[in-house]
Amino acid sequence: MTPFKLTEELLTTIEQHIENQDNTALHTMMADYHYADIAEVINELDEDQATYLIKLLESEQTSDVLTELDEDVREAILGNLSSKEIAVELEELDTDDAADIVGELPKDIVQEVISEISDRKHARDIVDLLRYDENSAGGLMAKELVKVNENWNVLNCVKEMRQQAESVTRVHSIYVVDDEGILKGRLSLKDLLTASMTAHIRDVYIPKVDSVNVNEKPEEVAKIMSKYDLEAIPVVDEIGRLVGRITIDDIVDVIREEAEKDYQLAAGISQDVEADDSIWDLTRARLPWLFLGLIGGVGAAGIMGGFESMISKHAILFFFTPLIAAMAGNVGVQSSAIIVQGLANDDLKGSISDRLIKELLLATLNGLILAAVLLLFTWAWKGDFPTALAISISLIAVIIVAGIIGTFIPLFLHKRGIDPAIATGPFITTSNDIFGILIYFWIAKSVLGI
Amino acid sequence: MTPFKLTEELLTTIEQHIENQDNTALHTMMADYHYADIAEVINELDEDQATYLIKLLESEQTSDVLTELDEDVREAILGNLSSKEIAVELEELDTDDAADIVGELPKDIVQEVISEISDRKHARDIVDLLRYDENSAGGLMAKELVKVNENWNVLNCVKEMRQQAESVTRVHSIYVVDDEGILKGRLSLKDLLTASMTAHIRDVYIPKVDSVNVNEKPEEVAKIMSKYDLEAIPVVDEIGRLVGRITIDDIVDVIREEAEKDYQLAAGISQDVEADDSIWDLTRARLPWLFLGLIGGVGAAGIMGGFESMISKHAILFFFTPLIAAMAGNVGVQSSAIIVQGLANDDLKGSISDRLIKELLLATLNGLILAAVLLLFTWAWKGDFPTALAISISLIAVIIVAGIIGTFIPLFLHKRGIDPAIATGPFITTSNDIFGILIYFWIAKSVLGI
Known part of the structure; x- marks a missing residue:
């Protein structure tokens, strides 16, 4: 090709x-x-x-x-x-x-x-x-499907199928229903090709069939179809009647769109813009998040203003604020991204407190390693060990708090039924910038005994 | 269910x-x-x-x-x-x-x-x-498929198919090959169900069939299959012989993995970890990116150290460095994310210079709006109009540079055949932090005439 x-x-x-x-x-x-x-x-x-x-x-x-x-x-x-x-x-x-x-x-x-x-x-x-x-599943499904009654025989079924197949682009499964239209099971094309023509459908069909309710969310349908490797899934109404069918090509689109939405939220873009959209559309998608960053930055400036009295003797503390903010932001985004992805894939086991303890250990480990490097560097640079120590101790605290916030917020939003993906990106970065700088100056001040 | x-x-x-x-x-x-x-x-x-x-x-x-x-x-x-x-x-x-x-x-x-x-x-x-x-496509494909020779008739074909179908879980298409095994076209199950038993395959098959080369990258196969809504695609070798078949369930996994990888890279996590992995694995995935952030922060501290002489008269400039770093980071991530996504979806049209001009306009617009707000705020806070003006003008410059860098780097990497997704997240944030702070102090200094 x-x-x-x-x-x-x-x-x-x-x-x-x-x-x-x-x-x-x-x-x-x-x-x-x-x-x-x-x-x-x-x-x-x-x-x-x-x-x-x-x-x-x-x-x-x-x-x-x-x-x-x-x-x-x-x-x-x-x-x-x-x-x-x-x-x-x-x-x-x-x-x-x-x-x-x-x-x-x-x-x-x-x-x-x-x-x-x-x-x-x-x-x-x-x-x-x-x-x-x-x-919803109802909004995704098509009415085109091949269904047969459990009381027919294979010959009837093949005849009927030929006719129904005319309007169905792709035949995946033949669904079996009872006289009320309730979904009972399925027949594979292979079974039909090999069954005797006089056999009854009720004797040859497979009574196990995955299905979804019309009200199911598209992401759930995507999860079920990809977990069970299904290429089509029948949709039933509240009393189990077969009302439609969802095919994998529509689900591929759902998966792509979900992934794009999460990616854009993590990058601080309100969803649904493309590089080729107008400057106006792109501005509307990007500006709100930048405003959030601006507010965070103004907050950080306010906090630093509060510690202005320290600036003459300890200017170096102020030089490290971008580092503190960056580390708080990065750790927060990392931990929230892992949680968001775990929630999306349904593979988070255990309680919220287990998660938080794990993140606490992880952040402490990372914090100790990074702080040790920073301590050596700062000490070598300015030769002022107490200040270098104060900065490094603060860094550990900031990383721990950022990790805990990054872990907690998406879990909390998810519990409340809110899409945790909004908690990644600028939201976490901005709140961690402010908390980080506040904690940093507060601890540095205590350590230096000012 | x-x-x-x-x-x-x-x-x-x-x-x-x-x-x-x-x-x-x-x-x-x-x-x-x-x-x-x-x-x-x-x-x-x-x-x-x-x-x-x-x-x-x-x-x-x-x-x-x-x-x-x-x-x-x-x-x-x-x-x-x-x-x-x-x-x-x-x-x-x-x-x-x-x-x-x-x-x-x-x-x-x-x-x-x-x-x-x-x-x-x-x-x-x-x-x-x-x-x-x-x-590669070869690494994804299965050998199980149903193929018939163009010289057979429909009756032979049905017989052969029944036998082959025994070992094929899902029959999507029947592939038609010549005596050399070269892929010629396909037959749909529907066509077979409705064709006369004595017809020859060469007279009823569809000579158009999408296929991929064994050496094709999985992401390319995923793009082709999802663009053309295919549920299976035949794989051919260098001379066009049919060697295997890829089904959509494997492609769904490829799409999910690609999306997760990009998401994790954007969040600063080396790929392939889950929330339930060990603390050691998670540290190895997260620490390298945090080191990058640390180096960036140390660089920013070094730059600020270079402007230390300004600190007594213009302390406020130093208070806004976290804001400048955050805005540079956010704008960089936004613009790179849009480019990365456009590249992944193959829907970036036009030249690199067109992209850069568009981002220049976009960043200028966003920068002007944000700078106006910041100007009013800073002026009101400290009552020092020249400093407020200097900060705001610097902010515009920083946003423009950050947007240009965020747009250029992924396009450049892509041209060089490197996955542009590595350019998002901490990489862009860190480089923009440093550039941002440098530009900020340099412009502020010029505006204030120090």
Whole structure:
């Protein structure tokens, strides 16, 4: 496979073909491309060019392209299509993708678009899906699945399956339900290929099947599917009726988005910006965290102002404040990151106090090693052993407190049902800067007996 | 589904059953559990208990359990099994998982273990896989796949498939090869279910199939599979022969591990530790980054020492050094994180200079807003407008430089083929601390005309 690469030249060629309305050339080019690649191209075109290309190509291809576009680009293009044209696109899509697009449409045209969908079952399924919270298993699932009744025989089942399979892009498992629609188990394709045609489904199906409730959080579904290596999972309602199916490709997106969100929070960026967003969007994502840093810095300046009387005799104490702040910040971020990751992976065992004791030992060990190095350096630099000792002792205390705060805050937030990832990054750094500098001057002052 | 939850009580019960050698109770309990859940249990047992349980259960179940265990637990258990016992476990596994386990065995027993595998084709496949770099598509792929020759007819194909499917847990696609074994295309199960039995494969197969080279990096495979929503991808050698298949469950692990690695690097933790690792392991992961911070702090102290003459008249300048360091660090981490993420997702368009100009504008905007707030505050606090102005102007300069460094370094590393993720976190913070404080004092000095 030669991977697709969107170069400047390629983009210019496509833009020229669009300007010249050279539809034959465009059709030929696009026929070779995967829909995800076409989406990459369209994300770079201007609105008129993008709309032209979408209208030119077959809905079979463009419907998938639409699902892959950046949200703002998709919104712009859909704004240029008639309700009928949108309905034709929806018709080609699986119900989950179709429902996602309908969910983004302006409220006043939703009804008209839905009414233009000629496959009424498809339309009903889409409307059903609109009812679920986007941030739940119901919001992720599709209605397309292959299900058979436990009372059928294998021959019926194969017939029915062939028909159902027409509308299902990927058959993973065949789900078995009873007359009430309650999920009972599953059949693998392999079992079906090897079973006798006259056998009854109730005698050959596997009664064990993992499933999730429609109200389950997407992160939980992701955890279950990746822990149990599932490629699809059936979704059931409150009384166990089979209502949909979630496939692994949607879960891959959930995992990526979760990881990006946590990463951005740790870096002090409110979620959901990309390098190519506008300066204004990027400022809105970054400025709040910088303000937090500014407040922390002002707090630190205030604390140092309180110790101003020491500055003439012990200027060196002031020189080490950036070091103290940096170490407090780094230790805090390290310990909180490990806790946040442990919580995300569900592999934190034991109580909060066990965690805190462990971090206490860890921070003490790290603190002793670092303080010993700093002691030697500072003593050698200024030849003032008491001050060097005071700085080093303070450093140990600061590292311990920073480690404890970094461990405690995410655990505390998690207990309260708040996403612990917000506790990493600037939040921890800023609070540890202030605590760190306060502890530092306070201990240094005591040690030096000022 | 009632999700499995490993409680203290459950663990105690299992431990007691093991102590009492109550094998019936253990068999009954474990029969209900998924292998991933049993692995969770065994990770918490001591070595003797773990070995007892593994030896008690059937290899059909324990082989999968072994693949899910923590590496150190698995190593300990395998150390207590004979070569024959290990071979029996390998026999039950897909070749990719078996090869991963063989790769972890002590070199001196590998040959013996392999010779004990009674299915010689399986043994050969495992040995073939050992040759590939762990960090490549070859290291991820399994030999289990369903392939048919383009010259067969559908009937042959179904027969052959039934047989091949016996050893393949999940059939995704049927791959079509020519007489040389070169990958030509694929057949979907759906196509096969609906095609005439006498049709030739060469007339019904889809000649377009995504594939990756055995030498491709796992991250690239993950990108391709998630971009194109693939659940399996065939792997070909240098001349296009089909040599294996990678499935999405392995890719989900790659994506999770990549995300964790980047997150940990951003937080200043050398990769691959968990909250439950020993204090010694955690210290080794955290201490190097803290040393980096220590060196940065000492550097900052040295710079401030160089400006010591200013301390009597302009003590306030020194009070704001933690603020300057924090802002330089935060801006640097923000801008580098956005670049690192853009690079990871392959969605950075345009040249390095475009990026730098954009960051310059962004940092200037943020800097102006933050500096205005700081100016008002500092002026109000000390009533010394020139000093307040000097601090604020320096802040703008520091933010701009920090943003440029944060943008440039990951782009530069990426160009050089180095993972840009190492540039985030402590690395950027520390270098920006030093640069920030240097610029700050230098500009403040000039503005105040000292």
